[in-house]
Amino acid sequence: MTILDKRASLAGPGSSGTVTPFGAQVMSWAPDGEAPVLWMSPRAVLDGSVPVRGGIPVCLPWFGTGPGGAMRPSHGFARTTRWRMLDAEDAPESPGLASRSFRLDHAPVGEDVSAGLFPHRFHALLRVSVTDELVLSLTVVNDDDHAVRIEEALHTYFAVGDVKDVTIDGLEGSDYLDAVRDDGRRRTQVGELALVGPTDRIYRSAAALVLHDPRRRRAITIDKDSSASTIVWNPWAEGAAELSDLGPHDWQDFVCVEVGNVRDDAVSLSPGEEHTLILILHVDPMA
Numbered sequence: 001m002t003i004l005d006k007r008a009s010l011a012g013p014g015s016s017g018t019v020t021p022f023g024a025q026v027m028s029w030a031p032d033g034e035a036p037v038l039w040m041s042p043r044a045v046l047d048g049s050v051p052v053r054g055g056i057p058v059c060l061p062w063f064g065t066g067p068g069g070a071m072r073p074s075h076g077f078a079r080t081t082r083w084r085m086l087d088a089e090d091a092p093e094s095p096g097l098a099s100r101s102f103r104l105d106h107a108p109v110g111e112d113v114s115a116g117l118f119p120h121r122f123h124a125l126l127r128v129s130v131t132d133e134l135v136l137s138l139t140v141v142n143d144d145d146h147a148v149r150i151e152e153a154l155h156t157y158f159a160v161g162d163v164k165d166v167t168i169d170g171l172e173g174s175d176y177l178d179a180v181r182d183d184g185r186r187r188t189q190v191g192e193l194a195l196v197g198p199t200d201r202i203y204r205s206a207a208a209l210v211l212h213d214p215r216r217r218r219a220i221t222i223d224k225d226s227s228a229s230t231i232v233w234n235p236w237a238e239g240a241a242e243l244s245d246l247g248p249h250d251w252q253d254f255v256c257v258e259v260g261n262v263r264d265d266a267v268s269l270s271p272g273e274e275h276t277l278i279l280i281l282h283v284d285p286m287a
């Protein structure tokens, strides 16, 4: 059995997709008549043993190796944990389910922080809904008796005609950390972003973005709320060679544009406090 056997279909007025409780991960989505908007690696491992390379992984409660650089697994345990699918909220007469919600409960186990455990009690809710847009809403609630700092990201893999041809608008003037140069320096984005080599940047930006894909003749609007970080990633040929779930040419077919709150913009939650991050995707033909 693979995690695909458990996936749920979503059908809204104008678009459809699928989502699996494993990581509460959106696996596919496209407006009616459109080519897939989300990329899924042909070599993605779907047996639940490792994260799925594609769709929209949920990074939580840390990003990468976390603020101190020592946390494992990469991007937190939420994307390799099975979330509980909540009962459907749609009206019984609706033709198909247009939304699904998932819940993750976390209580600390043991005291061994060095082993990558997260010694804080919280729960998270992810609601995925489709109209002619795809809307993800990730709520994290601090159930502990002390303040908790959480990193989070919705790590969307966008299917593109050729990553070398796309441009990303909306980051102009924003500061970023460049993990490829790895020198801790803050740089400032000048003009739109075009990818010309391995790219791994954390931007401090709350702005909406537009991903222009001239080969597919479409523009994807990436709108967000309560997100102070945008991450852009593509490993290029050299980085892809180190990833067993990417074929040698697959890197050209996607770009990750991730919305969230990471590093200096991690979310601090007081006891009982909650925070909701929102992502909205919309596709238009390119003018």
Ligand SMILES: O=P(O)(O)OC[C@H]1O[C@H](O)[C@H](O)[C@@H](O)[C@@H]1O
Pocket (backbone or CB within 6 Å): 051, 064, 074, 075, 179, 200, 201, 231, 232, 233, 256, 258
């Ligand atoms: O291979 P993964 O753990 O899924 O991470 C894939 C990528 O995710 C993000 O974009 C990070 O900024 C990158 O540093 C990382 O390489």
